[in-house]
Amino acid sequence: MRYMATYDMMETVRNTNQWLGATAKTFASYPLMAMVPNPAIQWMAAWGDITERSFERMVAKPDWGLGSFTCDDGKDHLVNIKHVVERPFGDLIHFEVSGRPVQPRKILLVAPMSGHYATLLRSTVKSLITNCEVYVTDWHNARDIPVSAGKFDIEDYTLYLVDFMKHLGPDTHVIAVCQPAPLTLAATAYLAEIEPDAQPRSLTLIGGPIDPDAAPTEVTDFGRRVTMGQLEEMMIQRVGFKYEGVGRRVYPGLLQLSSFMSMNAERHSKAFNDQINRIVRGEASDHDHHNKFYDEYLAVMDMAAEFYLSTVDRVFKKREIAKNEFVVAGHKVDIGKITTVAVKTVEGSKDDISAPGQCVAALDLLTGLPDSKKAFHVEEGAGHYGIFAGNSWRNNIRPLVLNFIDQNSGTTPPAKKPANKNVA
Template identity: 80%
Template sequence: MRYMMTYDLMETVRNTNQWLGATALSMASYPVFSALPNPALSWMAAWGEVTERTYQRMVVKPAWGIRTFTCEDGKDHLVDITTVVERPFGDLIHFKVNGREEQPRKVLLVAPMSGHYATLLRSTVKSLLVNCEVYVTDWHNARDIPVSAGKFDIEDYTLYLVDFMRELGPDTHVVAVCQPVPLTLAATAYLAEREPDAQPSSLTLIGGPVDPDATPTEVTDFGRRVTMGQLEETMIQQVGFKYPGVGRKVYPGLLQLASFMSMNGERHTKAFLDQIQRVSRGEASDHDAHNRFYDEYLAVMDMTAEFYLSTVERIFKKREIARNVFTVNGHKVDFSKITDVAVKTVEGAKDDISAPGQCVAALDLCTGLPESKKASHLEPGAGHYGIFAGRSWRDNIRPLVINFMNANSRSTPARKPASKPANKNTAA
């Protein structure tokens, strides 16, 4: 009950702040005040508008917002988001462009389960839709999953990925972003040993902690400092009575959001103060740069307690993936069994979450894979977000990834890249 009261208290604080923002906006916008122009009232209304929107977005799952897509025929085609595989903790969804021929590249985009929804990869999905059939792992908010659905830890996560890969078949190109990188590698190795015919054609790993100790960051330092008992005591709460998952132990998204924002507190504070000034001057809009970013960034989801704790303990503390001792349902996963799935790693030189060195460690684990099927890319000047959704992704990384898929496709003949990729070693 103590954990449940804490969860409800956090929701009460969030709800109160949303109400305060709405109240300030309503009061400062009262028509009678128009007769007495006062800059303080304009600022109060602006503060209320920004505050209400900020706290409201924390409990709203963003829409994908991908309704149409312009194809080579110059026409706008409707995009249907269909569920291919439905599971209690996450679905496999497909972005189907109606009226367009099926594209030669089938891409499974593995979204992170690290506090944000899969919609964080919206721009990544849009960029791949140009010439790919895109499938995405759409993870569910743990607060909405009844306790009767059971547990969900990193082994269950890995088995979900195994099922998704098996469903899509061996002509699939898998792209994993951030948190799921080590578990996607494990799922591939699991299939390589048990169902080799179901392995994907290629595996692109973007900015993930395969070996967290390769390059320490603030995230890895935190994982080293705290004990598992401390984490369970301070980070784990029970879902309150307001949601279907009442009683389920979770790592709340609001706590994760607080951690994210504290890492760059000054930058976020300045961003909100600047937005209040813009609103007060009438220079802001509903879909301006600030709102587009923070509508997504502030929308957070809860993770199951067992997933969060097992991630910290087994990926970061015990380094089971990095040491090649990871087990799934009692079966030891052996990365040397990956022998014909081309693997490419992508890192950002200024990534402060998964620093350079943590992801490329995956190539050293694949001892059974020929060097000709290994590739790596370090993007100069790119941070964590930029390597999968920013300008660096669009201008430099995406073309390299597409070339890598073309060169390692099982279903279509490999096409020679238009230009030489800027890789340390290139699978072609």
């Protein structure tokens, strides 16, 4: 019961701060306050504005914001989000572009389940949707999933990926971003043994901890220092009575956010102070860089406790993927059984979350795959976010990934053939 109380206490603190922000903004914006010639009044209104917005975003799932899109044909097309497969802990969604021929590249973008929603990959989707059929794993907030839906650990996550790949068929190209990279590799190996005809054509792993010990970071050091008992005691709580998942054990999003913020506290503090000053000067807007970034960054989701704990224990501490000892539903997965799926790894030279060396370790595990089907790329000067959503992704990495997909699709590049050819 105390874990429910602490969960609801965090939500109460969040709600109170949101209310304080709204109150300060409303009070300082009252017309009579304009008669007080004191800049502190304007500062109070700005502080209230940014405080209300920040704490409100912490419990709201961001929108994809892809109402329409200009494609390679130069025309604007509406984008519809279609739920292809619906499961309790996550759906497979398709960004269906109206009025456009089906594109020959079919891409499954595996989003992280590491505290943020799949919308974190919004810019990645935007960059691919112009000439690809894009599917994304849209993971659900654990606080909204009833206890009756059962558990969800890394084995369940892997089996979800297996089902999604089987549904999309063997002409799919999979791109896994960050946290899901090791489990996506395991899912592909599982298919290679159980149902080889359902394997994707290619697999691109971006900034994922295949072998966390290959290049230690603050994240891996934390995983080694803390025992599983300490982690469970400090991080795990039960969803309070306000949400549908009442009683479910979770790693709360608000607790995750406090960890994220503390890693770069000085930088975040400066960003918010600068934004308050911009509001006071009338230089801020609803969709400026600060709001676009923090509206996404502050939107966090609860993770199922068993998923979080099994990730730390089996991926980081025991290194089951790195040692090729991972077991799914009683079946020992052998990554060496992947013999036909082309695999490419992408890393950023300045990635402080999954440092260079952690992801490329996957290639050494692929003992049954010819070297001609292996590739790797290290983007100089790129951090963790940049390798899948920043300028480095748009200008350098995306073209390399699409070229890798074309080389391993069994067809000529899309620009050289009718758009509806080779449709699954």
